[in-house]
Amino acid sequence: MKIALLGTNFGQAHAAVYAARGDVEAVMFGRDPEKTAKTASRFGLASSTDTDAAFEDPSFDLVDICLPVPLHAEYVLRALDAGKHALVELPLADDMGDAERVAEAAARSGKHVFVDMFERFIPADRVLFDAVREGTYGRLEQLTLWNLTAHLWPGASLGLKALPLEAMHSDMDIITRTLGVPREATVTTVERDEDSGAIEAAFRFDRAAARSSVSSLMPKAWGARGGYTATFEHGVLDAASTMGFDGKPSGIVTAYTADGPHSLDLPPADQYTAMIGHVLDVLRGEAENRIAPDSVLDALRLTLDLDRQVSGPR
Missing domain, CATH: 3.40.50.720 (NAD(P)-binding Rossmann-like Domain)
Structure with a gap:
């Protein structure tokens, strides 16, 4: 090929x-x-x-x-x-x-x-998607996503004009895939300069809430870190990872239930290798396309709504 x-x-x-x-x-x-x-x-x-x-x-x-x-x-x-x-x-x-x-x-x-909805191939995210789909811990009631990074990519702006589309779109995909389209979204921003800022976005659903926090205000020594806390009726999934330009994050997921905390085994995979592997499998007729354009429209609509709230019309 x-x-x-x-x-x-x-x-x-x-x-x-x-x-x-x-x-x-x-x-x-x-x-x-x-x-x-x-x-x-x-x-x-x-x-x-x-x-x-x-x-x-x-x-x-x-x-x-x-x-x-x-x-x-x-x-x-x-x-x-x-x-x-x-x-x-x-x-x-x-x-x-x-x-x-x-x-x-x-x-x-x-x-x-x-x-390239790469987050769909991150093992920790797949744990969350599976838990929601299978009802492993009951209904998802609250979801908090966070992604805090230093400036690791020379020349790339991570200011308020860039963050919604460049850094929050994946979170919006996770939110719409697990909770659907929110009834309301509110946004708070912090701006250090035109290339550095932070956004806190809160979303309201019927009987559920979600939040996405992104920041490019971190020092170099921090690197890039992210994760989520998903609160269900009968348990909590808590994930944390470190990420870099190489697309190979390391991460852990811990499940908290009435039986106590326990770490979940994650397969040794990185998202870009898995995503491109999926693309090639589909083209060879060995899989169904899971990242087709019609599957991303709800997340994109929500991302663009945030972008308008942060920066105004494009």
Whole structure:
């Protein structure tokens, strides 16, 4: 399988996964010849600055889009028009109209579109999803999610204008998958400067509540940490993890019930390897697409609502 990987920044997280597999061939595309070649060579990939070839070359099966958010929907639609499958970094779009057009086009196309909802593949999150689906501890009553990070990615802004789409979208997906669409959302913000800030968002449901806390105010020594506390009728799941650019978090989940606390065994997996593995399984006909565009619309709508509350209309 041959993959056109668009983007030399966050595309590196995907490149590392492709480089470790022996069943795919990936070519990295970028605008700057020197940077693109240098970055691609780190992973043993070929490189190109001819982006049109990613769509026009019939040898490419999948276009992997790791470009700035405003380009996501446009490039997915271009891939579908060219008869290619597409994998796009989250969020699918920064406009609901564009996202819905992509979902509709994907449904008509006969091709697969995947949105990198990587949190669905994090073992600790899968424990939560399974507990809600199976009713292991009864009804979910309260969910608190937190993600506190230092500036670990040089040149990337983590200010109030960036945090909703860049850092909170995954939390919104977890909330909508476990509790549905909230009746009300309220937001409080803290801004240190244009690249550093914090957001506290609270959500009200019938007989349940949720909260998402994100911050880029942490010192370098803190690194990046996150987790959740999920309170059910008959128990609590508490998760904590450390995360980095390599996409390989370490984490633990503890269940608290009437029998006392006990740690849950988590499989040794990282989200990007698992996500791309799922994409390739689907394209080989070995799995059903679990990250299709229509599955992310509720979370994106909630994320964009937060974004408007924080920054105003885009």
